Amino acid sequence: MKTKEIAEFLRGELTGDGDIEIVRVGALDTASQGDIAYVEKPGLDVNSNAACLIVPTEFATARAETRPVGSVPLIAVADPKLAFAQIAEVLHPQTGREPEIHQSAIISETAKIGVSVFVGPFVCVGEKSQIGDDTQLCAGAKIGDSVRIGAGCVIHPNVVVEDNCVIGDRVTLHSGVVIGADGFGYVRDKNGYVKFPQIGTVVIENDVEIGANSCVDRGALGETRIGEGTKIDNLVQIAHNVVIGKRVVIAAQTGISGSTVIEDDCVIGGQVGMGDHARVQTGAVIGSQAGVLPGKIVRPGVWWGTPVQPLDEYKRQNAHLKGLARLKDEVKELKSEITKLSHPD
Amino acid sequence: MKTKEIAEFLRGELTGDGDIEIVRVGALDTASQGDIAYVEKPGLDVNSNAACLIVPTEFATARAETRPVGSVPLIAVADPKLAFAQIAEVLHPQTGREPEIHQSAIISETAKIGVSVFVGPFVCVGEKSQIGDDTQLCAGAKIGDSVRIGAGCVIHPNVVVEDNCVIGDRVTLHSGVVIGADGFGYVRDKNGYVKFPQIGTVVIENDVEIGANSCVDRGALGETRIGEGTKIDNLVQIAHNVVIGKRVVIAAQTGISGSTVIEDDCVIGGQVGMGDHARVQTGAVIGSQAGVLPGKIVRPGVWWGTPVQPLDEYKRQNAHLKGLARLKDEVKELKSEITKLSHPD
Amino acid sequence: MKTKEIAEFLRGELTGDGDIEIVRVGALDTASQGDIAYVEKPGLDVNSNAACLIVPTEFATARAETRPVGSVPLIAVADPKLAFAQIAEVLHPQTGREPEIHQSAIISETAKIGVSVFVGPFVCVGEKSQIGDDTQLCAGAKIGDSVRIGAGCVIHPNVVVEDNCVIGDRVTLHSGVVIGADGFGYVRDKNGYVKFPQIGTVVIENDVEIGANSCVDRGALGETRIGEGTKIDNLVQIAHNVVIGKRVVIAAQTGISGSTVIEDDCVIGGQVGMGDHARVQTGAVIGSQAGVLPGKIVRPGVWWGTPVQPLDEYKRQNAHLKGLARLKDEVKELKSEITKLSHPD
Numbered sequence A, B, C: 001m002k003t004k005e006i007a008e009f010l011r012g013e014l015t016g017d018g019d020i021e022i023v024r025v026g027a028l029d030t031a032s033q034g035d036i037a038y039v040e041k042p043g044l045d046v047n048s049n050a051a052c053l054i055v056p057t058e059f060a061t062a063r064a065e066t067r068p069v070g071s072v073p074l075i076a077v078a079d080p081k082l083a084f085a086q087i088a089e090v091l092h093p094q095t096g097r098e099p100e101i102h103q104s105a106i107i108s109e110t111a112k113i114g115v116s117v118f119v120g121p122f123v124c125v126g127e128k129s130q131i132g133d134d135t136q137l138c139a140g141a142k143i144g145d146s147v148r149i150g151a152g153c154v155i156h157p158n159v160v161v162e163d164n165c166v167i168g169d170r171v172t173l174h175s176g177v178v179i180g181a182d183g184f185g186y187v188r189d190k191n192g193y194v195k196f197p198q199i200g201t202v203v204i205e206n207d208v209e210i211g212a213n214s215c216v217d218r219g220a221l222g223e224t225r226i227g228e229g230t231k232i233d234n235l236v237q238i239a240h241n242v243v244i245g246k247r248v249v250i251a252a253q254t255g256i257s258g259s260t261v262i263e264d265d266c267v268i269g270g271q272v273g274m275g276d277h278a279r280v281q282t283g284a285v286i287g288s289q290a291g292v293l294p295g296k297i298v299r300p301g302v303w304w305g306t307p308v309q310p311l312d313e314y315k316r317q318n319a320h321l322k323g324l325a326r327l328k329d330e331v332k333e334l335k336s337e338i339t340k341l342s343h344p345d
Helices: A004-008 A055-066 A079-091 A311-322 A323-342 B001-012 B057-066 B080-091 B311-322 B324-342 C003-010 C057-066 C080-091 C311-321 C324-342
Strands: A014-015 A037-038 A052-056 A076-077 A187-190 A190-197 A202-203 A223-226 A282-288 A301-304 B013-015 B035-038 B052-056 B072-077 B177-183 B186-190 B192-197 B201-206 B216-217 B223-226 B284-286 B301-304 C013-017 C035-038 C052-056 C073-079 C178-181 C185-188 C192-195 C200-203 C215-217 C223-226 C282-284 C299-304
Touching: A004 A014, A004 A052, A004 A076, A014 A055, A014 B035, A037 A079, A052 A055, A055 A076, A076 A079, A079 B177, A079 C185, A079 C192, A187 B080, A190 B080, A301 A311, A311 A323, A311 B216, A311 B311, A311 B324, A311 C311, A323 B324, A323 C311, A323 C324, B001 B013, B001 B052, B001 B080, B013 B057, B035 B080, B052 B057, B052 B080, B057 B072, B072 B080, B177 B201, B186 C080, B192 C080, B201 B216, B216 B223, B284 C311, B301 B311, B311 B324, B311 C311, B311 C324, B324 C324, C003 C013, C003 C052, C003 C073, C003 C080, C035 C080, C052 C080, C057 C073, C073 C080, C178 C200, C185 C299, C200 C215, C215 C223, C299 C311, C311 C324
Parallel strands: A037 A052, A052 A076, A202 A223, A282 A301, B035 B052, B052 B072, B177 B216, B201 B223, B284 B301, C035 C052, C052 C073, C178 C215, C200 C223, C282 C299
Antiparallel strands: A014 A076, A187 A190, B013 B072, B186 B192, C013 C073, C185 C192
């Protein structure tokens, strides 16, 4: 792809040679011939061997004044990181496996497999399940009975999707993900624990990506739902009947307890814990390792700590904490002054 | 199953039509014809299309006074949630797979497989291992050598049970569980780390359930043990030589370090971390995200925070923390008053 | 192995019978005939049925004065636990599987398999991948395309190594480990999230051990690297472009965010969370459940808490916290005294 074609694709402004051939994306510091890299902020002193740079508009202007003609071509855009991600999708299309049903796969006769599907070695597809067009089921994936998986999905090796779960289009499940294990619910009687029914399902909407070894439990009675365009990192736990909205981001090792609702466009850090029946409202951002109590409503804004509080309060409180030693000293001093005042002689 | 049969099974008191056919359990708000639902507390204003409701006794009495004859049948019991779980087990028996040894499974000639066992595709059973009657080994489960698994177990897809582990009767291991990986123990010498021997076993007693992608490491020299009736959620880490008693509940993403003991009937929240050689005594309840220091003895009661403290103290301390800003202001004020007193002019 | 041979191997000093046959290692309290156990510290009052004890030098001296000739043979060394681990490696060599390529394994014709390799049932090895001599790929392991795995590795059941990853010699990956899943990086645009390219690799150096169900993501553009001799526990998350040095120890359920660097010889507790672009310097020790903010530099020393602070400060602050109630009372008292002073009548 030529630099002028990339500029056109990104609707960016090209400075320099438009006929240089770009074959891949690269990191700023390691990029070389054939690579396109990006500069995130205008102020950076850039030293890169990339064949082309995507830059902020201000950067291109500044560079034009200081550098001789003939240096590295620049493509100026409003959001270089986004433009870089967009051109990366073009230069590095997901290498879909060639359509094939591997002879070792065990596919129920009642399952319906779409066109151009890849089914790898040692894959199972259970009774009455449906796999959409262009979907890839990689080696060792286990798809239960009555599962529906949409089109254009990538189900990585050793993923498990239990019975009756529904997965939309263009969903990526990374290796080791478990969808539809039983939720964790019991009722205590005098002899021990009786299992509360875990007979609901999981619904994963379009364009969701779920990281390696994460778990999404089935609803106890109803469903557990992950909304369209939501991105979930590795080793995340989503409990039964949780409802996650659209375009939510959840970082690694976070756990969401039963029936909690996370509305659209929230951002949740890593190792966050949420109690059950909580609600995180649209626009809330929750910092890593935060703890949300059961039933808590988390309003829009940035939240931090356990139990969560607005970031400002958290910082203030932390500052007070740091000042505790001094406060103690002050009180001690006051005490001695008062003693002196009370006993002036 | 007719409403009168359900009432009899639950030893509850039926009000209303005893001949309505119930085919499944449902959630209060989505239940419809054929569904039985439950009302947890007497005070709730209930609006449900369920065909039958399991309710607390007080609810039935109150309803009788306000509603016309002919409305939805009620079954009054002492603990409606428990009764609901019990009837769910009857209406939705675990759909055991039909007994079958799938032709693709690799079973050692020296392994002993009980009667009515299901062995799914791509399952391995190693040398001298024993699988009890009615147990299901789902697709992709890997059972090592000299493993004993009891009767009536459900081993979900892609579970791994390493060599020499022992699993009781009616144990459920959800997908991706790893039983018997090496414990994490090393001794530092001048060149790096020498592995401490990890040659013990894991013993899982009857009626244990372990959630998806959880790990139970083998003992270093002795055993790691999970007691009868204990329930463990997803992504939990149980280290080498941990001993967990009977009827313990452990929520998701909690980690228990080596040689720690959790006695019978404890309840442990999610994302709790416990240091090694700690002991949690019978009747202790530990809140989510709490941290237990190595060697700590946690007595009966409710514990919270890092390091854990009694819930009351934790709350009090939190209240004090919230009041720190005011305390600081008060000290400042006192200071200025003292200054005035000292310099009265 | 005779006691005198063990003493010679460990360069320890033997007291007692040198011709007793030792067949295995055991724990001090459960060891019996044929077992060798160890005593960690001199002061312990030891009561063991072991056939031989590895002990600290001071212990041997003290024992010689108090016990009759003919009691259990002792081998005195400087570091008994280390010596015990070393002799355990001799008495319990890793029981490598007999070399075999199981007929069910799917190995690409373009893959290169070394000599004396074990490839278990249902294993996949992708195109152009290389497996070194004496390596074991256990049942269900999935090795992608263009992967290089060195010599003498043990890849446990159901491990996944995605395309292009490089693994050194004598590496152990426990069951369920996922190497090379996509990193978690997106760029927000007005419609949702665009995936940032995740086209780098993972490099795992020699003698690394990674615990069950842990995840190491591939670099976004460059590589994620785990240094030689590093040991990682279960359920740990290593994000894209993280660089971990040599001989680092990371306990269970810890998560390291993107591009963070951990230098050689650090020790990281369990459930620690690290933000991105942080740096932990050689010699730092970070306590369990600690939180490291993005970009933070953690210097040598012992660190604790969220956000991390030196252990001393953490303890002091905790002590201040515990004293808050009293401080509050003191302020109240001062107030009333001042009131009295101001209004003397």
